[in-house]
Amino acid sequence: MRSFTALLNPISGRRASRTVWEPMAALLTEAGADVTTEETRSRTHAVDLAAEAAGRGDVVVAVGGDGLVRDVATGVVPAGGTMAILPAGRGNDFARTVGLPADLPDRGYTALPGLARLLLDGPPRSIDVLEVDGVIVPGNVYAGVDSRANQIINRFRRLPALPLYRISGALAIATWRAPTFTVTVDGVARRVRADTIVIANSGAYGHGLRIVPVAVLDDGRLDVMVVRAGMPKLSIGRFMAEAREGAHIHRPEVQLSTATAVTIDIDRPVPLYADGDEIVTPFPVTVRLLPGALTLIAPR
Numbered sequence: 001m002r003s004f005t006a007l008l009n010p011i012s013g014r015r016a017s018r019t020v021w022e023p024m025a026a027l028l029t030e031a032g033a034d035v036t037t038e039e040t041r042s043r044t045h046a047v048d049l050a051a052e053a054a055g056r057g058d059v060v061v062a063v064g065g066d067g068l069v070r071d072v073a074t075g076v077v078p079a080g081g082t083m084a085i086l087p088a089g090r091g092n093d094f095a096r097t098v099g100l101p102a103d104l105p106d107r108g109y110t111a112l113p114g115l116a117r118l119l120l121d122g123p124p125r126s127i128d129v130l131e132v133d134g135v136i137v138p139g140n141v142y143a144g145v146d147s148r149a150n151q152i153i154n155r156f157r158r159l160p161a162l163p164l165y166r167i168s169g170a171l172a173i174a175t176w177r178a179p180t181f182t183v184t185v186d187g188v189a190r191r192v193r194a195d196t197i198v199i200a201n202s203g204a205y206g207h208g209l210r211i212v213p214v215a216v217l218d219d220g221r222l223d224v225m226v227v228r229a230g231m232p233k234l235s236i237g238r239f240m241a242e243a244r245e246g247a248h249i250h251r252p253e254v255q256l257s258t259a260t261a262v263t264i265d266i267d268r269p270v271p272l273y274a275d276g277d278e279i280v281t282p283f284p285v286t287v288r289l290l291p292g293a294l295t296l297i298a299p300r
Helices: 017-030 043-055 066-079 093-097 112-121 145-155 161-174 233-243
Strands: 003-008 034-039 059-064 082-087 124-132 135-137 140-144 180-185 188-200 222-228 254-259 261-266 272-274 285-297
Touching: 003 017, 003 043, 017 034, 017 059, 017 082, 017 112, 043 059, 043 066, 043 082, 059 066, 066 082, 066 093, 066 135, 066 285, 082 093, 082 112, 124 140, 124 272, 135 285, 140 145, 145 161, 145 188, 145 272, 161 233, 180 222, 188 261
Parallel strands: 003 034, 003 059, 059 082, 082 285
Antiparallel strands: 124 135, 124 285, 140 188, 140 272, 180 188, 180 261, 188 222, 222 254, 261 285
């Protein structure tokens, strides 16, 4: 029988984590599992708790959004542990990518018994992750107008998620001026003036956008998307609408490549984000692929 340590982000999803977790904890306990529950106080606290729980052999459950998934993975991967996800954030894009229901509160928890069985008996799978400046990133690293929009989202956490995600993009675009990036893909460097650069493992963010739809979690490669500058601002809204289905990658401004390591530098300050939160690190920054490094209980 597995034992579980659940890490709850108390502010995720407008404070939905405990509401989502308590009925799940009851189901696991009723089945005979040992369950420990911890609330996180910071990113560092979450990483430390995850590493400690993974070290004693518990399945570490991230009960929150994509940011908490990233922090738990940062603790679990070096410890060689196993993690799971109970989505309770605003976007839940990574949970959706691995096949978990991402709208539990809206569904009246009808999915919880099935998820409990997955946690208790589901076979783990190995997926790739990205690593940047010591942070393990299951989803994506990005810099540009997308990271500027993410800054806006994080300033207004109390607003409803979907309209906030859409409004933030318009606000970021309104004041955006494209920088020049130096992108080095597996040792080959080039300079490009770009609106955004995404280094993708999951390829999904922004509350349902398939921003890099060719990305696969366990294919042993990372995918790089460069959106060259020059697109009229009025066209960016259509670009984002196309990104919901992944149709934007056929635009001439979009360039895709694959790699195992990417270094990006930039000619002026632009925030670097990873799965919803800023990574405060100086440029140039290198993002590396760690193939099969995360053991995750999720549908295959």
